[in-house]
Amino acid sequence: KKEEWAKLVNEPSITKDGTRVELAANIGTPDDLSGVLDNGAEGIGLYRTEFLYMGRNELPDEEEQFEAYKNVLEKMNGGAVVIRTLDIGGDKELPYLDLPSELNPFLGYRAIRLCLEEKEMFRTQLRALLRAGAYGNLKIMFPMVATIEEFREAKSILEDVKNDLKQEGLQPAEDVETGIMVEIPSTAAAADIFAKEVDFFSIGTNDLIQYTMAADRMSEKVSHLYQPYHPAVLRLVKQVIEAAHNEGKWAGMCGEMAGEETAVPLLLGLGLDEFSMSATSVLPARSQLLTLTKEEAQELAAEAVNLPTAKEVEALVYEKGFIRS
Ligand code: PEP
Ligand code: MG
Numbered sequence: 037k038k039e040e041w042a043k044l045v046n047e048p049s050i051t052k053d054g055t056r057v058e059l060a061a062n063i064g065t066p067d068d069l070s071g072v073l074d075n076g077a078e079g080i081g082l083y084r085t086e087f088l089y090m091g092r093n094e095l096p097d098e099e100e101q102f103e104a105y106k107n108v109l110e111k112m113n114g115g116a117v118v119i120r121t122l123d124i125g126g127d128k129e130l131p132y133l134d135l136p137s138e139l140n141p142f143l144g145y146r147a148i149r150l151c152l153e154e155k156e157m158f159r160t161q162l163r164a165l166l167r168a169g170a171y172g173n174l175k176i177m178f179p180m181v182a183t184i185e186e187f188r189e190a191k192s193i194l195e196d197v198k199n200d201l202k203q204e205g206l207q208p209a210e211d212v213e214t215g216i217m218v219e220i221p222s223t224a225a226a227a228d229i230f231a232k233e234v235d236f237f238s239i240g241t242n243d244l245i246q247y248t249m250a251a252d253r254m255s256e257k258v259s260h261l262y263q264p265y266h267p268a269v270l271r272l273v274k275q276v277i278e279a280a281h282n283e284g285k286w287a288g289m290c291g292e293m294a295g296e297e298t299a300v301p302l303l304l305g306l307g308l309d310e311f312s313m314s315a316t317s318v319l320p321a322r323s324q325l326l327t328l329t330k331e332e333a334q335e336l337a338a339e340a341v342n343l344p345t346a347k348e349v350e351a352l353v354y355e356k357g358f359i360r361s
Contacts, residue, residue, distance in 0.1 A: 041319035045076035049322050053329040057304065059321055060116070060312040062290055066107045071315040076322070079116035079173075081238065081312020082290035083108060085161070086124050094132055095157060101164035109172025116173045118238060118290075118312070120217065121161055121190075123147045123179035127254070142252070147180035152189055162197040169209025177238060181216040181223055184230060191233075217290070219243035224272040227279035237280050238312070241291025245269055263346040264293045270302065270341045270349065277307045288312055298350055300324050301358040305337030324360070332356075 049059040060081030061072040065088075072080065088096050088104055096104075109117050124130050125146025133154070138144040151158040165176055178190045191214055201208040218224050219240030227237065241264060246253040248269055251261035263269065273289070280287035288310030293299045295313025300321055303311065311321060336356060340349045353359060 041323055044319050044322045045074070047076070047322065049078065049325055051304065051325050051328045051330055051333075053331070055304070055330040057308065057325065058116070058288070058310040059318050059325075060118075060288070060290075060310055061315040061318060062312050063108070063315075066104055066111075068315070069108060069111050073111070075315040075318045077115075077315055077318045079118070079310075080108065080112060081116075081118050081288055081294075081310055082177075083117060083119045084123065085120060086122055086128055089122060089124060089130055090128065092132075095160070098160050098164045098167075101161060102167050105165055105168035105174075106171045109168055109174055112172055114173055116175055118175045118177050118215070118288075119165060120177045120179050121148070121158070121165075122151055125150050142246070148178050148186050148190060149180065151178075152186065152193075155193070158190075158193060159197050162194050163201060166194075166198055166201055166208035166212065167206060169212050170207055174209055175213040175215060175236065177215050177217060177236075179217045179240070180219060180243070181230075182220045183222070184226075184233065187216055187230065187233060217243075218276050219247070219291075221248050221272065224248075224276050227276040228282065231279040231283040231285055234285065236285055237276055237287045238310075239273055239276055239287065239289040239291060241269070241273075241289060241293040244272065244291065245293075248272060264296070264299065265302075265340075265346040265349040267341055267343055267346070267349065270306070270337075273303070273308075274306045274337070274341060277309075280309075281307060286310060295321055297321075297324060297359055297361060298353045301328055301333045301353060302337050302340055302349075304328060304330065305333030305335070305340075327360070328358070 058078050060079040061077035062082040064084050126142050198208045213235035215234045215236035217240040218237045249261045251258040277287040286309040290312040294311040295317030343349050
């Protein structure tokens with residue numbers, strides 16, 4: 037198997053009947069890049085920038101961020117790099133930010149909610165991103181967006197920062213695609229509205245599943261309710277992808293689900309354009325795609341979204357012979 041996978045490092049990600057998708061990798065720091073390149077990922081579907089901010093005593097400055105982003109963009113050599121703006125709060129704390137302690141941190145002050153309040157901090161990150169964007173194929177993504185107003189405000193700050201940079205005689209990247217994580221059910225439910233204004237969606241199933249099922253992804257007592265294959269989750273995913281396509285936009289997924297052997301045929305059938313996963317899952321997924329046709333995946337997905345339980349969805353994928361391991 038390992039040998040079979042190794043042959044696919046420089047091959048395109050394509051199904052048996054010629055449907056092309058993008059297989060990308062998730063990273064936390066530039067150090068993860070060698071694994072990404074060794075495993076033949078075509079791009080970065082999620083760069084979690086919070087790690088730049090964590091485990092230290094003060095905010096990273098613009099220069100430090102610029103260097104980190106530029107490094108990733110250059111090493112990806114023209115491949116798309118989706119960089120997510122700071123997603124802190126919830127379970128991820130920053131000692132130097134003095135965040136309020138909340139009863140429900142996962143429903144609280146985090147990610148884009150925090151960045152829209154801490155404007156200087158946000159602007160510094162956006163400056164670094166736009167400057168680094170000149171060195172590769174950058175796409176900017178905002179996390180935990182729940183309302184279209186949040187997206188509009190973030191976008192307007194981005195435009196403002198771009199103008200500042202130009203006035204200073206610096207050269208910010210032009211035409212950077214700007215998208216959102218779809219990880220809150222309100223955004224999935226209103227995906228058609230968002231699709232008119234964003235350039236792309238990336239579905240964050242790690243959070244989307246916990247919010248849809250109201251089951252903390254870390255809590256053992258309710259972990260049986262954390263069901264990636266629950267028809268409610270699959271229907272939201274389907275709705276988000278269709279909403280994107282209706283507006284001529286692309287839809288990806290950067291939650292853990294995107295790299296699972298059970299999920300790949302379902303997501304292909306639902307029309308997902310980009311799958312972003314841990315680097316080690318890229319070659320197995322590429323090899324799996326070679327065994328699938330778009331048509332049989334579409335039939336599978338159409339049946340799956342109408343089944344009553346996650347167990348039955350998983351059983352269907354298995355019984356139809358989509359699982360090889
Ligand atoms: C997600 O929620 O699916 C996601 C990719 O973001 P994170 O795991 O960083 O919350
Ligand atoms: Mg998330």
